[in-house]
Amino acid sequence: MSANNQIVVTGGAGYIGSHTVVELVNAGYEPIIIDDFRNSKEWIIDRLNDITNQSLKVYTVDCTSQTDIDKVFADNKGIVGVIHFAAYKAVGESVAEPVMYYENNITSMCVVLNAMKKFNVEQLVFSSSCTVYGEPDNPIVDEHTPIQKAESPYGATKIACEQLAQFAVQSGQALKICLLRYFNPIGAHPSGKIGELPQGIPNNLVPYITQTVKGIREKLTVFGDDYNTADGTCIRDYIHVVDLADAHVKALNWLAKQSSSVCEPFNLGTGKGSSVLEIIHTFENVNQVKVNYQIGDRRPGDVEQIWANAAKANNVLNWHCKYTMADALKHSWNWEQNIEA
Numbered sequence: 001m002s003a004n005n006q007i008v009v010t011g012g013a014g015y016i017g018s019h020t021v022v023e024l025v026n027a028g029y030e031p032i033i034i035d036d037f038r039n040s041k042e043w044i045i046d047r048l049n050d051i052t053n054q055s056l057k058v059y060t061v062d063c064t065s066q067t068d069i070d071k072v073f074a075d076n077k078g079i080v081g082v083i084h085f086a087a088y089k090a091v092g093e094s095v096a097e098p099v100m101y102y103e104n105n106i107t108s109m110c111v112v113l114n115a116m117k118k119f120n121v122e123q124l125v126f127s128s129s130c131t132v133y134g135e136p137d138n139p140i141v142d143e144h145t146p147i148q149k150a151e152s153p154y155g156a157t158k159i160a161c162e163q164l165a166q167f168a169v170q171s172g173q174a175l176k177i178c179l180l181r182y183f184n185p186i187g188a189h190p191s192g193k194i195g196e197l198p199q200g201i202p203n204n205l206v207p208y209i210t211q212t213v214k215g216i217r218e219k220l221t222v223f224g225d226d227y228n229t230a231d232g233t234c235i236r237d238y239i240h241v242v243d244l245a246d247a248h249v250k251a252l253n254w255l256a257k258q259s260s261s262v263c264e265p266f267n268l269g270t271g272k273g274s275s276v277l278e279i280i281h282t283f284e285n286v287n288q289v290k291v292n293y294q295i296g297d298r299r300p301g302d303v304e305q306i307w308a309n310a311a312k313a314n315n316v317l318n319w320h321c322k323y324t325m326a327d328a329l330k331h332s333w334n335w336e337q338n339i340e341a
């Protein structure tokens with residue numbers, strides 16, 4: 001016996017996935033986690049059970065296996081939606097391993113859509129990225145900003161999955177889809193029990209900062225200070241991961257109210273841009289620490305400045321950020337100090 005409140009969360013042990021699992025439970029949904037832990041850790045599930053005070057349902061399977069994913073849908077009779085996070089996400093790695101990125105990220109999207117068709121599940125929330133906008137003419141982007149030709153195989157897989165979602169809806173399959181275009185997720189759960197777990201040397205700014213302050217890395221390199229911005233460093237829209245997670249719940253609530261097939265993109269950002277140096281200095285101030293950094297060369301492929309116009313998500317999904325960038329940087333440092341080896 002199960003109520004019709006089950007949500008399949010592929011990549012549910014990952015960074016954004018794990019925080020979304022918590023928000024789903026808070027909102028009265030029953031998450032069903034699918035993760036093969038290739039880019040996460042099994043102990044994250046213990047932490048999730050602890051935070052939610054539940055014994056969460058977990059399937060350790062690869063999302064590119066149609067047989068295994070179908071079995072999850074066959075086992076659970078109350079599935080009403082899917083949040084599809086499971087994907088490779090490192091831009092640099094995707095340039096070195098394009099086939100691996102296409103094979104994994106696109107196959108898993110196909111598998112999810114096939115399973116949804118077979119088992120008559122209509123609601124899908126897909127993890128997309130602001131990377132689809134490339135280097136925009138105007139740094140503030142809304143959902144009408146044109147999609148650019150992808151700069152990396154990673155970006156190409158996001159664009160391809162968005163297009164596939166649109167085509168699947170046009171094909172007549174009963175589907176209601178939100179394409180959530182994330183800006184830069186940072187921060188961690190306020191409990192300090194879950195957060196970002198980069199494997200090896202972090203690519204992203206905030207985990208690099210926290211590891212540097214912890215002494216795991218010697219020095220942060222700021223990738224370029226000769227951009228056409230106020231302090232010369234790149235500008236991004238950094239959003240607290242718990243706010244991002246909450247947007248997934250709001251997206252599901254909105255999809256449930258739609259009476260016919262739909263496929264809508266939404267920008268998920270704060271609407272405010274911050275420079276790399278602002279992030280470093282805010283991190284130092286809120287945590288009362290020093291970040292050892294140097295200015296280095298530009299990183300190839302970096303966009304100079306981009307931030308979200310998130311009015312559509314604010315108005316249509318009734319979603320609003322609760323946390324500041326300073327809160328997020330405090331929570332990131334709290335988490336870094338709580339990670340077990």
Ligand code: UD1
Nearest residue numbers: 089091129131203204205208221222223234236276302303
């Ligand atoms: C990239 C991708 C984005 C993806 C995200 C998560 C693009 C344009 N963006 O975001 O789609 O979802 O990764 O993996 O491909 N920086 C430093 N030093 C560092 C690390 C970063 O100065 O050691 C700077 C970067 O130059 C950038 C900012 O910090 O200006 C943020 O970088 P990062 O955290 O890597 O995210 P993006 O590149 O914005």
